[in-house]
Amino acid sequence: QSVLTQPPSASGTPGQRVIMSCSGSNSNIGPNYVYWYQLLPGAAPKLLIYKNDQRPSGVPDRFSGSKSGTSASLAISGLRSEDEADYYCATWDDSLSGGVFGTGTKVTVL
Amino acid sequence: QVHLVESGGGVVQPGRSLRLSCAASGFTFSSYGIHWVRQAPGKGLEWVAVIWYDGSKKYYADSVKGRITISRDNSKNTVYLQMNSLRAEDTAVYYCARDQSRGYRCPDTWGQGTLVTVSS
Numbered sequence: 212q213s214v215l216t217q218p219p220s221a222s223g224t225p226g227q228r229v230i231m232s233c234s235g236s237n238s239n240i241g242p243n244y245v246y247w248y249q250l251l252p253g254a255a256p257k258l259l260i261y262k263n264d265q266r267p268s269g270v271p272d273r274f275s276g277s278k279s280g281t282s283a284s285l286a287i288s289g290l291r292s293e294d295e296a297d298y299y300c301a302t303w304d305d306s307l308s309g310g311v312f313g314t315g316t317k318v319t320v321l
Numbered sequence: 322q323v324h325l326v327e328s329g330g331g332v333v334q335p336g337r338s339l340r341l342s343c344a345a346s347g348f349t350f351s352s353y354g355i356h357w358v359r360q361a362p363g364k365g366l367e368w369v370a371v372i373w374y375d376g377s378k379k380y381y382a383d384s385v386k387g388r389i390t391i392s393r394d395n396s397k398n399t400v401y402l403q404m405n406s407l408r409a410e411d412t413a414v415y416y417c418a419r420d421q422s423r424g425y426r427c428p429d430t431w432g433q434g435t436l437v438t439v440s441s
Binding site: 213244246248250255256257258261267297299301302303307308309310311312313314315 | 356358365366367368371380381382383416418421425426427428429430431432433434
């Protein structure tokens, strides 16, 4: 049972912008950095965003992250068919003294 | 190039034990924390445990506390996950992943995972 809540699904047509949320609390997202991962079938998770809004080298600038208070968001601009995947947010929870992942959002490209 | 390779997965009966290994290369292993994260069939990612760069701190998810122990051997660039009293709900792909820092951040690089199936 995750403490970070994400919408189960999101969709868009090629070229559109899709935004997904990650809702937490004052013990996790509030005081800590948020990370975002892309999970393709049969592949290892890939880091998309670290420290709320930073992109690792090699990640297209179509992906962007933000954080405000106890919530965070991941936006995908110029949606492409290869973006069809599951997306997870993650952070540290000070009350649990452990890492936490979001419930995951499945992105479908129509 | 950062590389993490998990091994030790397989089929095990409920109540038995299993030890997973995570062999690392391509970076200064003793400077980074290492996480274990799992994904049960058809489910989302679940954080399992983390060990700090020097082994001084270890944290566990409530769902595995008391049954799972994380350890590391910096001389062998390897992290271990000792799993005891295994249950059907422990069935999952287990990933090891490098922390972005010494153990107090989130993962930045992941291995390909190893499948653990708990079944009689």
